[in-house]
Amino acid sequence: MTRTLLIVGASGRAAAASAVRAGWQPVVVDLFADEDTRAMGPVFQCPLEEYPHGFIALAERAPPGPWMYTGGLENDPDVVEAISQSRILYGTPPDVLKRVRDPFELAALVPMPAMRRFREPIEPGSRWLRKLLRGAGGFGIGDWASPLDEREYAQEFLDGESHSALFLCSERWPAELIGVCSQLVGERWLNAPRFRYCGNIGPLPMDDGLAVELSSVGEVLRRLGVRGLAGIDFIRKPNGVRVLEVNPRYTASVELYERAFGVALIGHVVSEWFFGDPELKDRPRSTRICGKAILYAERTFAVPADHPWRGPDFADIPTVGSVIPAGQPVVTLFASADTEPECRERLMELARASAPR
Helix, strand or coil, X not given: CCCEEEEECCCCHHHHHHHHXXXXXXXXXXXCCCHHHHCCCCEEECCHHHCCCHHHHHHHCCCCCCEEECCXXXXXXXXXXXXXXCCCECCCCHHHXXXXXXXXXXXXXXXXXXXXXXXXXXXXXXXXXXXXXXXXXXXXXXXXXXXXXXXXXXXXXXXXXXXXXXXXECCCCCCEEEEEEEEEECCHHHCCCCCCEEEEEEXXXXXXXXXXXXXXXXXXXXXXXXXXXXXXXXXXXXXEXXXXXXXXXXXXXXXXXXXXXXXXXXXXXXXXXXXXXXXXXXXXXXXXXXXXXXXXXXXXXXXXXXXXXXXXXXXXXXXXXXXXXXXXXXXXXXXXXXXXXXXXXXXXXXXXXXXXX
């Protein structure tokens, strides 16, 4: 009997591939309906103008079975609640989302940069960023230079390299730190808009001090009710980790850990609901560094039939003839190497060779 897993979010391709590796049949509802997503099973494409509430009706067309969500839906607990009325949710429930996505509530529990609410005074002489309360993937982030509106908050800018950490959170077991990746943000060689997420490289080595700090953050999230795979974005300062944001769902970096460790992490998420034992026992370790990079469109163009994005180095393949506006994602690139700098260089070479002409 085929086990169906409904995957809903802005892009479902990576989670669908993980589901396939874990022995599930994915059914995807997302914004792109890319070629490689369609190759794995049924896909329902949501028009951008109907996002995110258009997901609800499309999810009703999918076969019965459990479901999970990917990036973007952490900002819409009402959509998560609606779809969960008729399906088991493998992930963080909507009431918990409202708490962990509130940066001010979270700042009372984990170390974060200084923040200011709408209409709270901001001290001159220091650098601040304006961020959306319902942002994701770097959308809506910019330098603070004018009053905020009610949809925004200000976060103190911290110098340092951006990283992400991935956790597996369950009801019965302590949160497990799966690993750490560096983040690619606003990279010019990917034509990415400033502050926009555009990839990860890892998993990276961790010293014991960092592992302890991150594990304590993961345990806070678990105790708040975060379930399944979840991530944080953070910067490490001399006085400790500072959490920039929590992503309480399947994250974009998951597939890098799967490539490095040779596991299907969605299978371990499912085991929490079925067997109450999600731990990654005897996980193989890898010294190989894996990277993914999202190439953005420098100009608006229609995808040609002779596009170069074929083979294992590419994913999220757009449909031939589709029009991709300037500043939007085109395709995802993959590379691996023995070190992080080598992996980044290989991604850069691939981006140069495969950029739209």
